[in-house]
Amino acid sequence: MEYEVIVLRLFTTDVPACAVTEGSACQLIWNMTSNVWLAESSDWLVVRPLRILIIIVVCLLVRGVVNRSIKRLTTPRETGKTPAILRPFRERIPNLMADTDAHELMGDRRRARASTIGSVLRSLVTWLVYAIMFMLVLAEFDVNLGPLLASAGVVGLAIGFGAQALVKDVLSGIFLIMEDQYGVGDLVDLGESVGTVEVVGLRVTTIRDLQGTLWYVRNGEIIRVGNHSQSWANVVLDIPLGPSVDVDDAAEVIGTAVNEVVSDPEWSDAVLAEPELQGVSDITVDGSKFRVLVKSDSGRQWALGRELRGRISHALQEAGVAQDLAGNRVYVRRSTEQTGGN
Numbered sequence: 001m002e003y004e005v006i007v008l009r010l011f012t013t014d015v016p017a018c019a020v021t022e023g024s025a026c027q028l029i030w031n032m033t034s035n036v037w038l039a040e041s042s043d044w045l046v047v048r049p050l051r052i053l054i055i056i057v058v059c060l061l062v063r064g065v066v067n068r069s070i071k072r073l074t075t076p077r078e079t080g081k082t083p084a085i086l087r088p089f090r091e092r093i094p095n096l097m098a099d100t101d102a103h104e105l106m107g108d109r110r111r112a113r114a115s116t117i118g119s120v121l122r123s124l125v126t127w128l129v130y131a132i133m134f135m136l137v138l139a140e141f142d143v144n145l146g147p148l149l150a151s152a153g154v155v156g157l158a159i160g161f162g163a164q165a166l167v168k169d170v171l172s173g174i175f176l177i178m179e180d181q182y183g184v185g186d187l188v189d190l191g192e193s194v195g196t197v198e199v200v201g202l203r204v205t206t207i208r209d210l211q212g213t214l215w216y217v218r219n220g221e222i223i224r225v226g227n228h229s230q231s232w233a234n235v236v237l238d239i240p241l242g243p244s245v246d247v248d249d250a251a252e253v254i255g256t257a258v259n260e261v262v263s264d265p266e267w268s269d270a271v272l273a274e275p276e277l278q279g280v281s282d283i284t285v286d287g288s289k290f291r292v293l294v295k296s297d298s299g300r301q302w303a304l305g306r307e308l309r310g311r312i313s314h315a316l317q318e319a320g321v322a323q324d325l326a327g328n329r330v331y332v333r334r335s336t337e338q339t340g341g342n
Helices: 002-011 025-033 036-040 042-074 100-140 143-164 162-179 247-262 301-319 320-327 334-342
Strands: 187-189 194-200 204-208 214-219 234-242 276-284 287-297
Touching: 042 100, 100 162, 143 162, 143 194, 162 194, 162 204, 187 247, 187 287, 234 247, 234 301, 247 287, 247 301, 247 320, 301 320
Parallel strands: none
Antiparallel strands: 187 194, 194 204, 204 214, 234 287, 276 287
C-alpha cells in the first residue's frame, strides 16, 4: 500500500502544499522537476544535506584557523626569542652567562615547552570542534540530544573513574610544563630518581641518572621537585680541622686558596658573588669543621666544588695543616694472641 502511494505521488501533477512558499527548496524542486515526491522530500534530499555540509565545512575552517593561530603563537618569530604563548607564563631560566651552548639549550627548552603546550591546545580544540560538529549533525536528523548527552556524561564519568591515574598524570604534566618546574637538560631530584631530564611528556618524565640508568617517572607520582639547574646554586664546603690546628691560620690559608680559584679566568665566570668564609660550623671530638660558602652558576657547582676542594687541600698540605689533622688520631691494633685466646 505504501509503495502504491509513493508511485502515485511520483506521477501526480498536483501542486504540493510546500511549493506555495516563495523561495523554498520545495518550490525550487517543483519548478525544476514537477514531481510531487521530490518536491515534498526536498528537505531531506537538499536542505538537510546542504546544512550538514555547511556545518562540516565551517567547523573544519574554524579548527584550521584556530590551529594555525596556535602554531603562530608557539613558533618564535626570530631565533632565540621567546614564543608568544610562553610570555604570560612564569619561566624559571638558568643563569646562562656567556655560554653559547647554554643559550642553544635554552632555545631547545623553550621550543619543546611551546611545542608541548601547542600540542595540548590543538588536541583540545580538535576534540571540542568535532564534538560540536557531531551534535549539530545529529540535530539535523532530529535526534534528541538530551538523553545522548546524559548517557555521554555517565560514560565519561565511568571512563574518568577507571582511568583516573592516566588523567592525573596528564593534568600534572600540563601544569609541570606551564609552570616550567623543569625542562630538558635540567638536573633534578624527583624523590627516588635523581638525574638529568631527557624528555618532558604529558604523562611521563624521562631522566637519566649518574650511572646511565634511564628512569620513566609518571607525572602524577611526582610529589616534589628539586631543580639544581635553575638560576644559581651554593657550593658548601665543610673542611675538617684537627684539634691542634689554629683556626685563624687555617682560615687565612683557606681564604687564599679560594681567592685563587675566584681570580682564575677558567672559574671566575662560574662565581656569582664574593665567597663567604663563615668560620667554624661544627665541633666534634675529632676537631672542628670550617665552612666556606660560594655562590655559583647553576650546573657548574659540582665542578667548582671539586676545584675548590683540590686547591684547599693542596694549600693546607703546603702550610702543614694537613699533617696536624692526620696526627691527632691514634690507631690501636688488637693483639692476635688475645684474639686467639678469646
